[in-house]
Amino acid sequence: MRKHSALIALLAAVSLVLSACQGDKTKAAKPELPNPNPYPSTYQLPATEPTLIQNATVLDGLGKQWDKADVLLQNGKIQQIATDISPPAGAQLIDAQGQWLTPGFIDVHSHLGLYPAPETANHADGNEMTSPVTAEVWAEHSVWPGDPQFEKVLAGGVTTLQVLPGSGNLIGGRGVTLKNIPAITVQAMKFPDAPYSLKMACGENPKAVYGEKGVAPSTRMGNMAGFRAAWIQAKAYQKSWQDYVADTVAGEEVDAPERNLQMETLAAVLDGQIRIHNHCYRADEMAQMIDMSKEFGYSIAAFHHGVEAYKVAPLLAQENICAVVWADWWGFKQEAYDMVPENLALLEHAQACAIIHSDDPIQAQRLNQEIAKAMAAGNRMGMNISRAQAIRWVTSNAAISLGLEDQVGAIAAGKNADLVLWDGDPFSVYSHSNKVWIDGKLRYDRNNPAVAPTSDFNLGMLQGQENLP
Template identity: 35%
Template sequence: MNVAITGGHVVPVAGTPIEGGTVLVQDGRIVAVGAAVPVPDGVPVVDATGKWVLPGFVEAHGHLGVHEEGEGWAGQDTNEMTDPNGARLRALDAVNPADPGFADALSGGVTSVVIKPGSGNVIGGRTVAVKCWGRTVDEMVVREPVSVKSALGENPKRVYGDQKKLPSTRQGVAAVIRDAFTKAQDYVARRDAAEGGPFERDNTLETLARVLSGELPWCQHCHRADDIATALRLADEFGYRLIVNHGTEGHLIADLLADKNIPVVVGPLFTTRSKVELRHRTLRTPGVLARAGVEIAITTDHPVVPIHFLVHQATLAMKEGLDRTTALESITTNPARMMGLADRVGSLTPGLDGDVVIWSGDPLDVLSRAERVYIEGREVYRHENGEPVVANPYYVEP
């Protein structure tokens, strides 16, 4: 799809803002961003004078489509809580594009989301990055798998402790992870020894082998500082790439995270302190981590916090000490880079997907709204006459 968005205050995020700039998208990709971009004949022109133009936001940790809204049990596919090691599970297989959360995402300027299994299992499964518009998840995929989800702390010990099964303590949770990677190491040794000959494959261990090789990062759900320390310990022991998810008490050990160069997906921030792990939750955490030198992304953990509030979380984190530049990066370039998606999304850069949002004003002002949203150059959302209009992905032009 082709479009030229002209005359707006263009904020590429990965570059200097351009007053009266143009973003040119052809065949679904950004081909030019600048103050004097010639528009080829036949390319539709959208006048964004007086508006702000930004890349689509990237949600680094959500459950869109697997934890559907308004569906109850029928739409709840977040956790396969029958085996603490669900490494073979794929979020891809449970995503329903008809979840209304996808339309909400567009209304908040979110065009890409990394969908993850839940935190009921110690090892939840493979994550997938998708665009927030499409008929089938296969059409929406940006990359699969993106990472492997794992959980420490209260959730898995509650789920399996209630069943009187391993794990019922933090010791047990760590042991499940350690045992899984030990088996994966042995599996890799046997696979290598087979030298391409007959070999009994195991989907669970194949996934963990990709973590051990460094191909896939390990997205570790952990809130308390002691659980974050366990995440660091296990990552050091097995040598995998760690991304801390939630990091509620990350501000208490920000220097340790910075020293080890561990990125943190922070949030959700708009919640009550509903369990022990959250008793130190604060909007100051993103700013403390960033000032310590930790790369951060901000998450809604949708549907814990509605996904269209992603930018508002960044705004309130900024109010509590996060600098403006990092606030925007935390929902664009940072999550894209953390999740290995920076070659596709996260900024207005030539070569990337044409995911562009026209805002009525500064998106970090809570009164601004996303007025038009483009995914790969196709207009998929518009707000006009006080009403949102989402393009129907099932409509095929005659």
Template identity: 55%
Template sequence: MKSRLWAALAAGVTASLLIGCATTPTTTKTADSTPSKPADNKPLPTGLDPDTASGFPSTYKPLPSRPTAIVGGTVLTGDGKQIDNGVVVLVDGKVAAVGGPDTPLPAGVQIIDAKGRWVTPGVIDAHSHLGVYPSPSVSSRSDGNELTDPTTPYVWAENSVWPADPGFDRARAGGVTTLQILPGSGNLIGGRSVTLRNVPSITMQGMKFPGAPYGVKMACGENPKRVYGSRGRGPSTAMGNVYGYKKAWIDAADYRRKWDDYRAKVAKGDKADAPKRDLGLDTLADVLRGKILIQNHCYRADEMATMIDISKEFGFHISMFHHASEAYKIGDLLKENDICIATWADWAGFKMESYDGIEANAALTWKSGACVVIHSDDPIITQHLNQEAGIAMAAGRRIGLDIKDADAIAWITLNPAKAMGIADQTGSLTVGKRADVVIWSADPFSIYAVADQVYIDGGLAFDRKDKRFQPKSDFELGQPSEGAFIP
């Protein structure tokens, strides 16, 4: 259980209410994803049909909420607008209105005075290992990399997530409302990511973002070579890496064809034997169908170009290059192929493939018109992604780029939502989207700014001044807490 104070708040509401890496979605069923029946009209058992078997179902339920109007603050909408003395209205877990001081308010709404403060969408961390590399960092919970084969698309990060990781609470206090939890980068293909709502929960299922598309973690460069070259098997060179990718996609295309042929026969009423399921090829086949997004760890410009060529050869799209230290060299190529980058503000030179990283990487890539995301890949950076984005913005301003706050806030809100396939639901203060909102004490890009209140689906998930809204994970319950008594 989370803190008893937190539990008591929700009790009266009814059911209706590393080695880590530093080391476009659809929810609509398509014709080839509709569960089919064999010729005898008996459906395949769920566990044998790739289209009826999936990950663990989400049991996420929004926190209790009430109609709320946040008034008087400087509003950064996430989609390029800044509204001074703005108003944001939250009703039934959705953004109901966004505008200036004359915006009408619903009767009986709770008023939050944000004068002198700033209001933004909830922060989205597009590259996190919380829960799979949790704190405390001990070997018994080091579950981010399945280092038993260079290609492991058959593993799913959600099966490793420890929801009691205190890092989730720390990230929420930094304004993070949604996270993409990725496997590590030790493999060429490391498995599926999972998108989580950053709410207290006993189970991963209680955090799982309903309907969010899966991602597949791929890694190019040094990590797979280091891991498997040292073991005397698997790739040990860049050309070995590329062979491994191509072989996996050839196998996936053949697997998809077999299932498509089977379904076509069934549709015509012909007798047909279903192919044997392969958990890894299920994942890769769904990438080829456009149902799962590619999240690709890659530092160097030349290797990103290689991965783009591979994606075109086999007919899939790379949603985002992660880390991407040399993205500034190929901004036009990234824009042309509608690929986002997720990077840090200033990590460079810590290994050879990051040697050409520069502080203005994000800003120059943004200037080229490509999609930029600032990520964490770290349990500390995720607590202040707003300041990480501020550092990246400042680096661009120092070289003369006119980057406004209203532009840079998208780097940690709307752009990660786009690259994760959830921009239709979150990432901007847009009427009808989920009411994921942060009220900051100051300009969020200031070194002095902290998140005062954090709303997730309109429910107050964190309040810096109210301990009832500062939940602790199971792991921390019972540990000494200065100035607070946990009954």
């Protein structure tokens, strides 16, 4: 709903002005605004039987561990979590004795479908590196739903993915939030009414990509100049539409400004409709980006790949910006040199919104192991981080960064029934997901491959069970 809220507010304002003006003007026109959702989700909530998961150890994603609890799923939602729920008539019962239940995992930094497997040039559609500002491109127009990696990541418990364009550009384009379900079209995977995101990138990547071409930016100051020029243009574009709406409502016959896709996305950021997900490794650059957001009046949802986020953890907490990081990646470039395995723990310590991400299809299959390493590193340092706390790094905190915390990331009444049942402690390297539900529908069952048919790609290439994770 959020995505439309600004438009609805605008239309409401229009109608108010219209009624106020009715006495003066004989004919008041309605401004013609671009459709904000021309590629709408076609995802259909599947019909499901009620399911009662009994006697599970539950990490609810909100900071609590239930040692023995029942969770009832009905009509795609979590109906109830309690220590003892009587099964409703016709409910499917799942005996989860000795098993662990967590919310479905959310990977807020995925390139699945944009860089599918096999990784060939024919398939690589993630980085429109032809101009430093490509706010006009939308990741969903590149996502190949047939990427055989989606099913592997589902087996790792990932139910929601934010697919982002690459980081070669200053402003790389719109990201899209998907439900990890098998589909022929990306529209069928789109999370209904999820806010759009915009990918921005600080640091080495844009300056290297364009510096090598001999064009701006070739420096970090060039990066900043490039961002600021884009926002100045976006401000003007935003105003041109605001003026058009006001003039039209005032009864003047004015033409709508010419649409500019790049500016349309940036103006929607300024309007608060699109959330900024900003690739930014270095602490000092995060502080620059925060100042820039204030200069132009927008907010930043999250810094991604924040290898140095721990250095500015209190600032991120104060600014209410999530830090999206790996457990231990480092050394592949200069800006990834100051890694500490305690990054997530130090962010947690500062009460910042800490999130794990994959950026990689191998990592995405085992985000549970990644948060386990990060939790252990913090506890080794002397903190006392529980599993119930650490699971938030891949569930509810991730949902907050996407603006979807009302729907996913927690096991609580009213949330979407996205759940993972693990055959043991989800923080153990030896554990597997046994079952994965999305909106109450079983989408993966380790013991029943028929639940999740393999991708078209694998047909005829792999035999029998060769496609198993």
